[in-house]
Amino acid sequence: MLSLEFTIKQCVAWGGGLTTTQDWQSYAKGEKILSDSQELPALKQIPAMQRRRLSPFAKLALHCALNAADECLTTVPSVFASRHGDLAKTSKLISDVAAKEVLSPTQFGLSVHNAVGGLFSIYTDNKAPLTAVSAGEDTFFTAVVDALCKMSANEYSQILVVFTETVVPEIYQEYIAQDEVNIACALLLAPAGQSNETYSLTVQANKAEIPTETQQMQVLDFLNFYHSNSEDSEISSKRHLWKLSRAINV
Amino acid sequence: MNELIEEVKQLIIDTLDLEDIEPADIDYEDALFVDGLGLDSIDALELGVAIKKAFDVKIDNNSDDSKKHFYSVKTLCEFIAASRN
Numbered sequence: 001m002l003s004l005e006f007t008i009k010q011c012v013a014w015g016g017g018l019t020t021t022q023d024w025q026s027y028a029k030g031e032k033i034l035s036d037s038q039e040l041p042a043l044k045q046i047p048a049m050q051r052r053r054l055s056p057f058a059k060l061a062l063h064c065a066l067n068a069a070d071e072c073l074t075t076v077p078s079v080f081a082s083r084h085g086d087l088a089k090t091s092k093l094i095s096d097v098a099a100k101e102v103l104s105p106t107q108f109g110l111s112v113h114n115a116v117g118g119l120f121s122i123y124t125d126n127k128a129p130l131t132a133v134s135a136g137e138d139t140f141f142t143a144v145v146d147a148l149c150k151m152s153a154n155e156y157s158q159i160l161v162v163f164t165e166t167v168v169p170e171i172y173q174e175y176i177a178q179d180e181v182n183i184a185c186a187l188l189l190a191p192a193g194q195s196n197e198t199y200s201l202t203v204q205a206n207k208a209e210i211p212t213e214t215q216q217m218q219v220l221d222f223l224n225f226y227h228s229n230s231e232d233s234e235i236s237s238k239r240h241l242w243k244l245s246r247a248i249n250v
Numbered sequence: 251m252n253e254l255i256e257e258v259k260q261l262i263i264d265t266l267d268l269e270d271i272e273p274a275d276i277d278y279e280d281a282l283f284v285d286g287l288g289l290d291s292i293d294a295l296e297l298g299v300a301i302k303k304a305f306d307v308k309i310d311n312n313s314d315d316s317k318k319h320f321y322s323v324k325t326l327c328e329f330i331a332a333s334r335n
Binding site for chain 1: 266267268269270288292295296299302303
């Protein structure tokens, strides 16, 4: 069993029609529910000539990343995570290959899994280490584990986690068991003891035989817990049992 | 030629996702890249692909001639018109 303690300095999320901290607090209280809203952040920080190349996926990710890491944009190391990546873009390219069309150089250049992390580092002139993670239905918490381990091993004072997922294109829908929503969530994490609240995340193998994936995306389990008053929460997936808890430092 | 000019301007806007720019905003003789409209090297590649597709013309990616052809809407239109003949 792995157990990690940390501080959450910032949590910014956008998706399913919920765009502000107040919205997510209402969501955790059950006063607001997710919609299939396609509303995207305006991202006015980025000049129009650069913004025009951003897909909905990139806009969601960058909005959350830029706001969560506002105080340390040029220096913070980061972990960008997504289960399927910018699949709308990738599947269009694959269709073009199949139809023997010439590929769009812009789309091709932005189709790799770490493309959004690359855009973030270009816009912010951030040269800190950056990784891109994909880990099935456990992607969100795996990214947090990756970030916390990197922070510990390298003695970083903080690290940014950016999770993004968009609804997969029609052609792949039959393979998806989870309820999907277009969403991004960025967390600025720091070692435990930097605020009066310490979070812990533990993970162990899930021995219960769960035949299918869990219906709800882990990022929503997390946001629900983060904005609630609960002291702990258990989230199970096919392979893992995750436990989140928080304690007030005394 | 006027029809071709409008077609090329619209192609530039659509291909490069130039939000908030109208065909009338693109000067006929001004530079498309760096100065003028402010397009960059990725735009050049993208525009090359789009023009090949739309007008069925051959473009040599690295030749000095290509640079001249891609200088402005005017040079692009002259190049397309000449290639078609």
